[in-house]
Amino acid sequence: MSENLYKKIEELYLLGRITKDEKEALLKALDNKEETTNSISQIQINVKLCDLEIVGREDIHYPKFEQGSLKIIRDGNILRLEDGLHFNSVVRILVPFNSNILIKSVSSDISVVSVLGFLQIQSVSSDVQISDVSDRIIISLISGDVETTNLHGKLNITTKSGDIKINKSKVSAVLKTYSGDIVANDTEFKDSRFNTFNGDITLKDALFLNKNSINTYFGDVSIEVIGEVLINASSSMGDVSNKYHASFQETSNELSIDTKFGDIEIEGKET
Secondary structure: OHHHHHHHHHHHHHOOOOOHHHHHHHHHHHHHHHHHHOOOOEEEEEEOOOEEEEEEEOOOOOOEEEEOOOEEEEEOOEEEEEOOOOOOOEEEEEEEOOOOEEEEEEEOOEEEEEEOOOEEEEEEEOOEEEEEEEEEEEEEEEEOOEEEEEEEEEEEEEEEEOOEEEEOOEEEEEEEEEEOOEEEEEEEEEOOEEEEOOOOEEEEEEEEEOEEEEEEOOOOEEEEEEOOOEEEEEEOOOOEEEEOOOOOOOOOOEEEEEEOOOOEEEEEOOO
16 A cells, blocks of 8 residues: 555656655655554563663664664564574664563663663663663562662562662652662652662652651661651661651651661751
């Protein structure tokens, strides 16, 4: 059908019914329609060792490789990218900015930037960096650090051995690490949960909305609070220092903090 449309436009031009500029405009519009029609609903990336750099772009409708390459398998609106015959140390991929992306890796450093879509990352051993991503984000690692900046949406991060760092974001988060620290700067948390076994939790310029909880076993907790929140803090074997004061007139925001062997330090920051 598309081929017939191209022929029809050419016939109209040869018959003098449209100008050259009108012909070029129609051809460009048809090309854009074709590219949009071929757009995909999900990108699934399966790699073992190569590092991944993924960048969302508004001006494309189909992934493009800027560095390295992967084998491409198309299954309807799902695109699978996999390791090929040739090893790539780094693969850099431009994707439509509204892509839904699922990444599975054995040992890769992974970077994702400027994506407005669902993002899931599963890896055995990876350091992950994410910035300017909005939607639901799920990250599951056996070993590796995670650092994020400017996220908006629901965030779920689990790492057995590694640190988690959140910067300048607005999220509803579940953050878990067995052996590692959780650090956040200038972030709004809503209905969020923080959990470590052997790691400290340090939250600076933190705003808490609705119900939030922090739990550690051996780790210390240090919080600098913005805004009003009702805080209930307890430590079985550690010290609790609460220098945070608020009016608590009508706030429904809550934060519970519990640690077994760690210390808790809470301060308020004037805005």
